[in-house]
Amino acid sequence: MVNVLMHGCNGRMGQVITGLLKEDENAHIVAGVDTWDGIKNDYPVYKSLSECREDYDVIIDFSNAKAVDALLDTAVKAGKPVVLCSTGLSEEQLEKVNRASEKIAIVKSANMSIGINLIMKLIKEAVVKLAPEGFDVEIVEKHHNQKLDAPSGTALALADSINEAMDNSYEYIYDRSQVRKKRDKKELGISAVRGGNIVGDHDVIFAGTDEVITISHTAYSRAVFAKGAITAARFIAGKPAGMYDMGDVLK
Secondary structure (H helix, E strand, O other): OEEEEEEOOOOHHHHHHHHHHOOOOOEEEEEEEOOOOOOOOOOOEEOOHHHOOOOOOEEEEOOOHHHHHHHHHHHHHHOOOEEEOOOOOOHHHHHHHHHHOOOOEEEEOOOOOHHHHHHHHHHHHHHHHHHHHOOEEEEEEEEOOOOOOOOOHHHHHHHHHHHHHOOOOOEEEOOOOOOOOOOOOOEEEEEEEEOOOOOEEEEEEEEOOOOEEEEEEEEOOOHHHHHHHHHHHHHHOOOOOEEEOHHHHOO
16 A cells, blocks of 8 residues: 655645545555645645654645745655656756655656657657658647646647657747747747636647648546556655656556
């Protein structure tokens, strides 16, 4: 049995994971952390990780960028692995994550769904074939109106997968409103849409002459991300220090 500490337990994703783990025979939540105490859970909830007295095997984090620094400090001090799902981290925070991974095991992924991680592999193959044939690449992501960061971490991860396959030759373009010029072949456009309660939509568009190929992923429920995070928690418990991603989890 894997004992989980749920960081950000009273947020949307924290509550989805809480519900799923109530029925899980191989993992359960022993404690949670959240600054908001408006929800009653079946486990004790603390304002900060440092207050937690329960023993746990792994931390699942679905909080926010502001909480990540303290999370990493506590996890390193306690020697506990982390499934890090918060997005919108600064460059300084990303470097801190890398340093922490030298001491503890960390699974970091912009998107925990199996489908998105498969798409990351597919678009690498696609761009290598299509870019030399003159195809332009654009990414359009859509999320609910409560999402704070834009573009989404998943959109950036998709862009990074494409760029990696093309020797980092693309320049990310987020806004064309201030420039009047034709599109450069080495532009990779990333657009964000915010509205309603869209869980998560991502389209990778390969636009060529007389044909367009679109690889799409639609999440209809946050459960797809929660299930991936739980799978990652089972995977990372007991693993040696290092940086892992969903590719490692799904092997």
